[in-house]
Amino acid sequence: MNNTDQIVQDADVELSFLSSVVKENGNQPAALIPILQMIQEKYRYLPKNAMEFVADALGLSPATVYGVATFYAQFSLEPKGKYVIKVCDGTACHVRGSSAVYDAICKRVELVDGKSTTKDGTYTVETVSCLGACVLAPVVTINDKVYGEMTPEAINIILDTLEKEGTNHDQNA
Amino acid sequence: MIKTRKQILEVQNTYNEAIQRGKARIVVCAGPGCVANGSPQVYEKLVAELKSRDLYTTVDCLLQDEASESGVTAVNSGCQGFCEKGPLVRIEPEGILYTKVQPEDVPEIIDALEADTVVERLLYQDPETNEVIAKExxxxFxxxxxxxxxxxxxxxxPEDIRAYIARGGYQGLANALNMSSAQxxxxxxxxxxxxxxxxxxxxxxxxxxxxSQEADQKYIICNGDEGDPGAFMDRSIMEGDPHSVLEGMMIAGYAIGASEGYIYVRAEYPLAVQRLKKTIADALQYGFLGxxxxxxxxxFTIKVKEGxxxxxxxxxxxLIASIEGERGMPRPKPPFPAVAGLWGKPTIINNVETLANVAHILDKGVDWFKSIGTEKSPGTKTFALTGEVENTGLIEVPMGRTxxxxxxxxxxxxxxxxxxxxxxxxxxxxxCLTKEQLGITLDFDSLRKVGAMMGSGGLVVMDENTCVVEVARFFxxxxxxxxxxxCTFCREGTMQMxxxxxxxxxxxxxxxxxxxxVELGEMVQIGSLCGLGKSAPNPVLSTLENFREEYLAHIVDKRCPAGVCQSLRRYVISAEKCKGCSRCARECPANAISGSVGSPYAIDPEKCIKCGACVTVCKFKAIEEVW
Structure with missing residues (x-):
């Protein structure tokens, strides 16, 4: 499992937080997914030492926890950017041109080599299968705020505004 | 705590009477489409405007104070369906529907309400007849x-349990509890x-x-893992009428002898999760759970599990493996979950929409249900109508419609x-169904006959500019x-396909x-354990059968008739328009254009990188993009 090398090692996880999460969900193996979800919500990814802590607390092998963490799309082993941009690529969005929107975003934030997070950690750009807002296709969400009927031009304007109002948006989100 | 049917009816009557005492009720759609289009701002403005005119009241005020007859209530509802025209605002009891409402339209709407008229410019206009239609x-649509x-x-x-009871909610449960579980x-x-x-x-x-299973514990699971791209019916039900899902689960639980239920909801639906949790708390408080x-x-108790x-x-x-905290991988059946499911106990897993129908059947009766739809597929089906169609939205039709x-x-x-x-x-x-198949009726059996399936109910309409080969690749x-x-066939076969x-x-x-x-497709169908693999080749096989000529155009003519597949885009120099100035040949970064000055130039498609630089520099508009 070479992939484990990619796991970021240096996260400052708070043991008190991890213990409280385990306490809240119980230490049964069935609690694994909700526990990982809460950790991911706090750190925006799953730090390696946090996964080890959880494995220990639930009496599971680290490999089992790693297996679950890599199986589900929601979990990330790398820190996500400050702005998480999700481009919906469900059928309706795809038919109405979501690929062009995705390409425009990648070009704009200078994402290369199949990476999903920019070097400076500002943006994470990913596609999702369906956000269930098909009537607004193509749909993009930025930190869970929904933008409908996107075009490459429109998304550039939104990103312009976002960059200008950076801090404001952060507070709202 | 409600303990008897009589108490349910009391809540229903008092609530309905209270609402009737108000002058009007304004229902603002808070479905995902309308919210993204700004309906929360419309609602805010509406409440502020009503308050400033001293018209605002709430159901709670109406319930307590019988005198406030001129009051208008304003509520947020779940998806009203006609998402294309959102944000939607409906005025009740008349049922007037305002479309594409913006906050600045609010004062006019309230003026009209006070004067008993309508704001005509916000009403739906039939694009064919130009007729303005006020009533929803x-x-x-x-x-x-x-x-x-x-x-x-x-x-x-959706967040007011009394509103659900007022519409006849929890009477199906009361009926069920008066019967034996076998009944x-x-x-x-x-x-x-x-x-x-x-x-x-x-x-x-x-x-x-x-x-029929003997077990110390059984489970009901509501499958709200609506993952089909292009589908949002279950989301709308969970967000817009969560109590109906709960009631269906309770009835199912009573029928099989289960005392615990789980609702498994997609992580992408945070509002549904939040609503269901509130709904469960309210149902506990009213005594419908516990x-x-x-x-x-x-x-009976219900827990929400997020996917x-x-x-x-x-x-x-x-799904069961996922609730148990493991990787969500299917296992061979039998044993079916109804025999050995969650934690090895008998488990019923029903979809959100199935459960939402249950309470209605117990409330209004079997004959009523069977009077809708077809003989073999009674009832209705919800669909998410999207893609290149005029009126996108959430719809529900009797089974058997074409x-x-x-x-x-x-x-x-x-x-x-x-x-x-x-x-x-x-x-x-x-x-993918073709123009010739437009007459096919939508029910489980007719669709299976033509190699399609109902699925959960996504209907994505495609026009002449959609490439079905590309859509097959997309799926x-x-x-x-x-x-x-x-399963090897699913894992490797889909990769090869x-x-x-x-x-x-x-x-x-x-x-x-x-x-x-075709060969790989058949192998994947045969060699996969679960529905995902078994049905994975369907989009390819059905388009191969119905749109073979489009595949042939891509392969033989190297053309994409719909004009979608970028690699098949070509540039051609018109010999008539070309003056032989050589500008394009000098501009071409790939040296793909050749010719001699004074006579028409030509592009070598093998070398062309489709950058379009030649088109931009040609003064005579002699270079065309062809598909």
Whole structure:
């Protein structure tokens, strides 16, 4: 499992937080997914030492926890950017041109080599299968705020505004 | 705490009387489409405006104070369906529907309300007849629908349990608890309620199997893992009428002898999660959940489980594995979950929409249910109508309607006056139906006959500018990345099929590829354990059958007739218009243009990188893009 090398090692996880999460969900193996979800919500990814802590607390092998963490799309082993941009690529969005929107975003934030997070950690750009807002296709969400009927031009304007109002948006989100 | 049917009826009557005492009730749609289009701002403005005119009241005030007759209440509802025209605002009791409402329209709406008139410019206008239609029920989009599972969605305030009771809610449960559990199952069997998640398996038969098992614990799971791209029916029900899902689960629990239920919701639906949690708390407080429900011996609790983003978890055994905290991988059946499911106990897994129908059947009766739809597929089906159709939105129609009726009567036809090409039904498990198949009726059996399937109910309409080969590639890409990897045929086969499809859209396909696709497709169908793999080749096989000439155009002519596949775009210099100035040849970064000054130049398609630089520099507009 070479992939484990990619796991970021240096996260400052708070043991008190991890213990409280385990306490809240119980230490049964069935609690694994909700526990990982809460950790991911706090750190925006799953730090390696946090996964080890959880494995220990639930009496599971680290490999089992790693297996679950890599199986589900929601979990990330790398820190996500400050702005998480999700481009919906469900059928309706795809038919109405979501690929062009995705390409425009990648070009704009200078994402290369199949990476999903920019070097400076500002943006994470990913596609999702369906956000269930098909009537607004193509749909993009930025930190869970929904933008409908996107075009490459429109998304550039939104990103312009976002960059200008950076801090404001952060507070709202 | 409600303990008797009489108390339910009391809540219903008091609530309905209170509402009638108000002058009007304004229902603002807070479905996902309308919210993204700004309906929360409309609602805010509405409340502020009503308050400033001293008209604002709430249901609670009306319940307490019988004198406030001129008061107007304003509520947020779940999805009203006509998302295309959102944000939607409906004025009740008249049922006037305002479309595309913006905050600045609010004062005018209230002026009209006070003067008993309407704001004509915000009403729906029929694009064909130009007729302005004020009442929701008379708009063609709504007129051809029959709402059962969605009957409260878009009508009630989903966070007010009394509003649900006022619409007849929890009376189905009361009826069920007055019967034996065997009688309840008999009702569902007789109504022939078939699973709305796609398979169409009779819910009553599943229940009967689980009921006949001896076990110390049994479970009901509501499958809200709506992962089909292009589908949002279950989301709308969970957000817009969550109590109906709970009530269905309680009745199912009583029928099979389960005391615990789980609702498994996709992680992408945070509002549904939040609503369901509130709804469960309210139902507990009113005594519909907990111990000795409605004074009976029946006890039931419900927990919400959030998915973590895996399409395969829509499959029963994978869903169970996910609740148990494992990777969501399917396991061989039998034993079926109804015999050995969650933690090895008998478990019933029903889809959201199936459960939302249950309470209505117990409340209004088997005969009523069977009077809707077809003999073999009674009842209704919800669909998410999207893509290149005029009226996108959430709809519910009796089973047995034709695709033509849905696309043209309810959907209003194709956008921008374009030609209908195909409709994709059933998402990655379904198929593409052609113009010639528009007359096919939508029910479980007719669709299966033509190699499509109901799926959960996504209907994506495609026009002449959609490339079906590219759509087939799109679905295969989705399935390939969502395959859990357990079965070799699904894991490797979908990868190979995707490779071939990618080759074809890149203009590198051969005729042998088509036979190979069919062969691989059949192997994947046979060699996969669960529905994901078994149905994965459907979009490819159905388009190969119905749109073979489009595949041939990509392979033989190296053309994409719809003008989608970028690799097949070509640039051609018109010999007539070209003056032989050589400007393009000098500009071309790939040295793909050759010729001699004074006579027409030509582009070598092999060398051309399709950058379009030549088009930009040609002063004579002699270079054209062709597909």
């Amino acid at each position: 029920g008379q708009i063609p 709504y007129k051809y629908q029959t709402r059962v599972a969605l009957s409260n969605c878009g009508v009630v305030d 309840v199952i008999e009702h569902i069997l007789e109504a022939n309620l078939r699973g709305r998640g796609g398979g169409g398996f009779p819910a009553g038969r599943k229940w009967a199997i689980a009921a 111990t000795n429900i409605l004074g009976s011996d029946f006890s 973590a983003g895996a399409f395969v978890c829509g499959e029963e055994s994978a 695709i033509e009726e849905i696309v043209f009567k309810i959907g209003g036809g194709i956008r921008n006056g374009k030609e209908f090409k195909a409709v994709q039904i059933g998402g990655p498990s379904g198929g 295969m890409n989705f399935i390939q990345s969502e395959s859990c990897g357990k 995707l490779d071939i499809l990618q080759r074809i859209v890149d203009g590198q396909g051969t005729l042998d590829d088509l036979d190979l696709l």
